Amino acid sequence: MRKGRAAMRETGLKRLTSGAFFMGPALLIFAAIIIVPIGMSMYYSLFQWDAISAMIFTGMDNYTRLFQDPVLWISLKNSLYLTLGALLIQLPVGLFLAILLGYKLRGSNFMKTIYFTPVMLSTAVLGILWAQIYDPNFGLLNNLLIKLGLQSWTHAWLGETGTALASVIAVVAWQFIGFYVVVYFAALQNISDEVLEAARVEGASEWRIVFNIQIPLIWGTITFTVLNCVINSLKYFDLIYIMTGGGPNNSSEVIASYMMKNAFKLMDYGYGSAISTFLLLFGLFLALIIFKLLNKGSAKFQ
Amino acid sequence: MLRAHAAAHRQQPKTTGVSSERRFFGRKIAVKSLLYAILLTHLVFTGYPFVWMVISSFKSNKEYFANPWGLPSEWRFDNFAKAWSEGIGGYLFNSLYITLFSVIGLLIVATLIGFYFAARPFKGSGLLLGMFFLGMLIPVHSTLIPLFMISNRIGTYDTFWALFFPYIAFNLPVAVFLSYGFFREVPREIEEAATVDGCGIYQSFFRVYFPLAKPVLATVTIVSFFNIMNDFVFPLVMISKESLKTLPIGLMMFKGNFSADYSLISAALVITTAPILMLYMFLQKYVHKGVVAGSVKG
Numbered sequence: 001m002r003k004g005r006a007a008m009r010e011t012g013l014k015r016l017t018s019g020a021f022f023m024g025p026a027l028l029i030f031a032a033i034i035i036v037p038i039g040m041s042m043y044y045s046l047f048q049w050d051a052i053s054a055m056i057f058t059g060m061d062n063y064t065r066l067f068q069d070p071v072l073w074i075s076l077k078n079s080l081y082l083t084l085g086a087l088l089i090q091l092p093v094g095l096f097l098a099i100l101l102g103y104k105l106r107g108s109n110f111m112k113t114i115y116f117t118p119v120m121l122s123t124a125v126l127g128i129l130w131a132q133i134y135d136p137n138f139g140l141l142n143n144l145l146i147k148l149g150l151q152s153w154t155h156a157w158l159g160e161t162g163t164a165l166a167s168v169i170a171v172v173a174w175q176f177i178g179f180y181v182v183v184y185f186a187a188l189q190n191i192s193d194e195v196l197e198a199a200r201v202e203g204a205s206e207w208r209i210v211f212n213i214q215i216p217l218i219w220g221t222i223t224f225t226v227l228n229c230v231i232n233s234l235k236y237f238d239l240i241y242i243m244t245g246g247g248p249n250n251s252s253e254v255i256a257s258y259m260m261k262n263a264f265k266l267m268d269y270g271y272g273s274a275i276s277t278f279l280l281l282f283g284l285f286l287a288l289i290i291f292k293l294l295n296k297g298s299a300k301f302q
Numbered sequence: 303m304l305r306a307h308a309a310a311h312r313q314q315p316k317t318t319g320v321s322s323e324r325r326f327f328g329r330k331i332a333v334k335s336l337l338y339a340i341l342l343t344h345l346v347f348t349g350y351p352f353v354w355m356v357i358s359s360f361k362s363n364k365e366y367f368a369n370p371w372g373l374p375s376e377w378r379f380d381n382f383a384k385a386w387s388e389g390i391g392g393y394l395f396n397s398l399y400i401t402l403f404s405v406i407g408l409l410i411v412a413t414l415i416g417f418y419f420a421a422r423p424f425k426g427s428g429l430l431l432g433m434f435f436l437g438m439l440i441p442v443h444s445t446l447i448p449l450f451m452i453s454n455r456i457g458t459y460d461t462f463w464a465l466f467f468p469y470i471a472f473n474l475p476v477a478v479f480l481s482y483g484f485f486r487e488v489p490r491e492i493e494e495a496a497t498v499d500g501c502g503i504y505q506s507f508f509r510v511y512f513p514l515a516k517p518v519l520a521t522v523t524i525v526s527f528f529n530i531m532n533d534f535v536f537p538l539v540m541i542s543k544e545s546l547k548t549l550p551i552g553l554m555m556f557k558g559n560f561s562a563d564y565s566l567i568s569a570a571l572v573i574t575t576a577p578i579l580m581l582y583m584f585l586q587k588y589v590h591k592g593v594v595a596g597s598v599k600g
Contacts, residue, residue: 009422010502010503018422018504019422022414022422022507023414025410025411025414025415026412026474027430029467029470029471029474030437030471032467032471033445033467033470033471033472034437034471034472037448037452038440038448040447040448040451041444041445041447041448044448051451097340097341100337100341101341105341108341111342111344112590113583114349115344116590117579117582118348120532120578120579120582120589121575122549122550122574122578123550124549124553125550125574128553128567128571129351132358133351140370140371143371177344182590183594183597186590186591224597228597231439231441234441235441235442237443237535238535241534241538242554256441259443263447264450264539269447269451272447276441276444277444279441279444280440283441284439287439
């Protein structure tokens, strides 16, 4: 350590108080709101508990129940569909549009601004708006299909077991594509024009430029977006709650909404805690796997 | 693709016949039109629902059903007045209030710790930093039941405190990451100079580092503002009092109360959307930058 630095370092009690002053508030809030509750949630999951009568210790019963609960498996499957839908629609379309915007067409800035708009808005607004669009009797979507002569394609989109989940997935995609456009666009802008020009002078096709230059160079960003996308899809709750409430007949239930239903509607806090613990561990596990896989991918590019 | 063709164009020997030049020119236009067509399709797909929402809000309810695609025969403003007085105004105020205070709290708490990690790294500070980042992976839902129980027990249920602290906690990871990243780049010499002038750690934070941090404060504000303003889960669980409801939850109530009046609901949606949209349009450039900075982590 250099002398100059040592001079400004606090020692002993001074260091203790300054540490507490600067780190205390953040650490306290983080611990009280996130760390401790996670521990409590794990603890609650070992009990049968409705918050009114006394807690009854039941050990791993909630977890045995969890793994035998058909609705949990439906929610898990739906959560995975939601995740896959996000990965296969939002990211590729976002990347594709970002690449197109990179050609600096007139109005591309304006388009980027509009694409991003739904990301900024409350899901309550978007949920209500899209419920109006999906409305079986007055909604724009059915109305449009009828106008096009596709009467047979109309559905009670949010009210049928076959279409409810897909309808929500479509809205989630509609909302978040703009996010990935902006993120990928920024990453692509960081690639120097000279690299691309050089490739073009050498006669590389645009396909090759996209797949052999642009995508490898923004692989770090892609890794992050995949991780972000999976994590956020797993905890997705808002639109499900607003648009379908998990129905009809659990057909659009996801893990987070099923947890909320058990805890705050059915007052089964022990079981709700078991589901939320499962959600947490499953999410961390998935994040770890993705991280490992994608890191391998980036090793390949280097 | 365009630039490739442009490059090819430049390299074409002058002797090339006019016809091939013209064919090439035609292809360029075709490609360009295709790009525009794709981008504009997505533009309409994204934007039309909002246009439709605004148009619907000026219609009478009857007209909403009778003529869903067209413009209103008469542009009415009474839907807005009614939606505002039926509660949307109050919800908007509640949302702005809690968002403002949470963001200020977040800025203070996050810059304090971000500064300390950057200026006084110690054994284990890296670990703590890592713990904050791991926080990004944690779903709100695995803390909700205990937080609900705690707030019931200590009496913060149905108060703004039940939202304030969770909003700070769940926005801390990104905020700490950003402020730490910023302060780490501040040259050491600046603090050394401050020390020579007699500044202790507190003065150097408040007089030197914090005033320097404007760009990072702006980024954190933008990223967290929209997050908090639009949050749905915490007010759903923690607030039941009508007078404390925030916009997203209030809007759901509103929709329930006026479920048959679609044009009125559209007006409520417009009132909810307008301030956020205006803010976004003004700060568009900064919002994009902020979101990118807040999301792309090393």
